Amino acid sequence: MFAYYLRLALSSFRRNPGLTALMVFAIALGISVCMITLTSFRAASQNPAGDRAGILFAPSIDSWDPNDGYDSPQTDADTGRPVAPTMLTYRDARALYASNIPDRKVIMYKAGGIFSRNDKGMEPEYISTRMTTADFFAMFDVPFLYGGPWDAKADAGPDPVVVLSKESNQKAFGGANSIGKTIMWHDREFRVVGVLNDFEPVPKYFDVSNGSFNDMEGAYIPFSWGQVLELGSDGNTNCWKTETIESYLDFLNSECIFFHGWFELRTAGQQLAFREMLDNYVTEQKKHGRFPRPLNNYLYDVKGWMKRNKVVDDDNKAMVIMAFAFLAVCLVNTVGLLLAKFLNAAPASGVRRALGASRRDIFWQHLTESGVVALAGGLVGGLLGMAGIWAMRAWYGQFIDQVPRILPFDSMTFVIVVSIAVCAGVIAGLYPAWRIGRAAPASYLKVQ
């Protein structure tokens, strides 16, 4: 029966090609706009940490101005308390890093400098650099092309070791295995211990303060070199307190924030212990005159962290809503056109009824027709959407910071989008199909 309905549907399209094309096009456009905005939304809101999302935690300590809270008047959605800073002071980063509770831990910040080669084998180049600790690579599941991470002992040294990105290794060593070779940075020799493979989590969740969709750093160097070389931050630095800063040490010991800390806490017990440790630490520091605000600490998992930092911006959400409203207009339009089309062909249905087709047969026949229109609309819309995503990737990706540079495209999205189209189209066809099924055959036969 279904095959017969399909044949009927196709012959109906041939009778009204313009109307059919209009319906297909309406669904296709509605669907493609939804697909483009949804992809962008999903890229921004996806979980880049995989199954590690639930065990990686970023602390947020309220070290801010007693009179003017951080991001005031924003409050935390869950607790209703004021939010706390999204970065750490040097002292606090160091103190948390000393904790034995986490399985793994990392403190880091963004710096930069000129890389060059002693043998003049490369053009000296400014490369942004992540000053970090050994666990970074294991914690964030960083893939290596050559070599591997440095070990914890290199952090303590600090040893002059560097991990290069694939791109930097290409610039400095032409892409060859450079393990054991040296490269100059801030006029010192650093030994290459690892070269990364492609590594670009979207969003860049471990450092959203410097742009959730910013480029990855070109090199990774042990954290303590930042203090040895007296490097400031190449990213965001925020300060609130009036302090006399005359040396780099003053700056490190100030209330300025530019450090990030992440901690791997596998069990609920560890998480609880870490939270308690945070509160105890702050209470202890209060005795030394720090932390003038009420006790207000947070420990965010990856999802909570992205929410706290508003990685998905409001524009992005508004666009998704707009896109679905547009799809709604397209669908209402389609309902109207289907109704017109079906009622136009009502005499034919009258004949079929007279020849013994039941109301249900007529209903199913027309619903099949709606389904075919919707499927065509979905497929065309899917292709249009792919073209749109491709265009966004090519044009806007490198151009607009607010949009993820990499818009993931997967066949799953395509399937989902086409399914939405078919469901929506069938729902749109329900009323017209029911209406035509209900019409009395006699009234059509009379005038025939």
Added chain:
Amino acid sequence: MEVRPILSALLRNRAGAILVAVQIAITLAIVVNAVFLTQQRVEKIGRPTGIDDQNIFSFNSTGFEKGFDFHAMVREDLALMRRMPGVIDVTPMSHIPLSGSGSSSGFYSLPDKKGKNEPANIYRTDDHAVHALGVTLASGKTFEPDTVEYVSKESQGWPPTAVITQDLADALFPKENALGKVFYDDQSKPIKIVGVMSHMHGSWVGWDKVGQVILAPRVGPGPSTSYMVRTAPGELDRLMKDTEIALRARDPNRVLNNFKKMSDDKRKSYGGDSLVAITLSVVTGLVLIFSSLGIFGLATFNVNTRTRQIGTRRAVGARKRDIVRHFMTENWFVTSFGVVTGCALALGVGYWLSNQFGLPRLDLYYLVGGVLGLWIVGQLAAWQPSLKAAKVSPAMATRSV
């Protein structure tokens, strides 16, 4: 014009009429809000920056070798570039306006953190900055060349003079002439206002204090600085290349990078806003097209199914004009019903958007415009089908379809 037969005809074709009305209602809600949001973005993007942003490029110079003399580099670079034909002026700059990267701090109108407290974008630069940026001075003048400090350490408090924007002047000293007045940093160091710029954009175009800017006469300590080069119109592309070549030749032992046009920085900074504006405009256009096609389709269908009725009316004396008027009026009723529903929906959506995303409340002018627009769209879409109806011959009354 007798309304009753039109209404009763309408009531017999409820489904089609309701669909058109629903479609118009949703269309109105989308279009009115989308145009309103687009308009805000367009206004934001179109604000004057106060800077000659079409004729400026910037780049970065960083020394990296031991014993590198940063101050000598800056002085020699500036002298060389200022001599180049086509260059109007050059200034060293700690950050690039409109770039999204910058520095800001809070300032006070009185010492000891008293009086007005206002944040400002800070640029450390030299006495050529005003000219090199192409900003206009509302009063006062720019720095005297001998007041520009070349410093060897980052933190040495503030230079004693500043050129600030009118926005900042008004914020710190409302209703007073700020020129010659003194304001204070958070360590109570006094800073005298020697010049007031009419307007200048700072680094973050999304910041509501983007127009509060301070230029401070200080260069250093290095080893890195940005330069901003203002060129004669049409000379920018050529000079971007020539400058790099000339500076490399003068001193190869430093890294020159990040050559970019200010217009590109500007475009990139407003990228999110223009993406929103473009998307909304496209959606608005498509919604309008589809709505009118939908109304057209249903009106045509309506005429097709009622040829006998039309024929009868014609046979009993209705003129062609009456038929057209009948269908146009019918359409107007349906559109109006949709428009009224749509107004409520549009206001609801506008209220929700402003609540959810902290946007300004929907301006009612847009609603009035949307209603008028949709009335016209509805009538236009019904025009051709109505004419078609008028062509139905009176003989149709006696014939079967």
